[in-house]
Amino acid sequence: MRETIKVAMPKGRIYKQASALFRAAGLPISTDFDETRKLIIPLPEANMEFIMAKPVDVPTYVEYGVADIGIVGKDVLMEENKDVYELLDLGIARCRMSVIALPNWKPVIHPRVATKYPNVASEYFRELGQQVDVIKLNGSIELAPLIGLADRIVDMVETGQTLKDNGLVEMEQIFSITSRLIANRVSYRMKNEAIQGLCDQLQKVIPTTTK
Ligand code: PRP
Secondary structure (H helix, E strand, O other): OOOOEEEEEEOOHHHHHHHHHHHHOOOOOOHHHHHOOOOEEEEHHHOEEEEEEOHHHHHHHHHOOOOOEEEEEHHHHHHHOOOOEEEEEOOOOOEEEEEEEOOOOOOOOOOEEEEOOHHHHHHHHHHHOOOOEEEEOOOOOOHHHHOOOOOEEEEEEOOOHHHHHOOOEEEEEEEEEOEEEEEOHHHHHHOHHHHHHHHHHHHOOOOHHHO
16 A cells, blocks of 8 residues: 655645646546645545645745645745755646736836745846846735836736736746646655656646646
8 A cells, every 4th residue: 555645735726727637647536625625635545635735835845844745836936945856847827927017117227126026036137137126025916016116026927817907018028837746855765656656647647738
């Protein structure tokens, strides 16, 4: 019998896609959990336990080893820079990180940049050699240029609907984002057979454009 793998799953919009991918890979994961508020979900039939985490916290649970593996967006991985293995690009939750502004934007010498991703934003402008003031916000980032808090924002764009509804435009795409399977370094060694087996199963059902 295989050991139980503890999986840090992102609550919210990525969960359904992630659990559907696991099902496609042949794992018996009930759709009953798609709407649950339960935070720990034992899945003995799949030799797994899901830990339902806020997406930004997934790499922390995995780095500390309280979860063996986790599913997390590349945006969070780039921002959090945790000591974990990135095992697979799962090809789900596809979106991009962009610099966004009002449509009549003009060059600004020392712009204020609002974002949920201060490390990503700082690194991007540092590489461009541009001095900026980064303002950390926790959500509704698109408000910042609308009400005069910032000249630019750095944020995720998925469908583009939020930009459209708020009359904003993408100035530049910084990198594309998909969800990744990550692993704790010790777990990857200690539970290698189980984790590698899961990777092999998932690899067969990852959307082909990312293979
Ligand atoms: C994210 C992101 C954008 C929006 C992009 O916010 O920060 O605001 O989704 O998606 P779209 O291109 O499909 O419109 P989220 O919904 O996570 O909420 P938040 O504002 O609380 O961060």
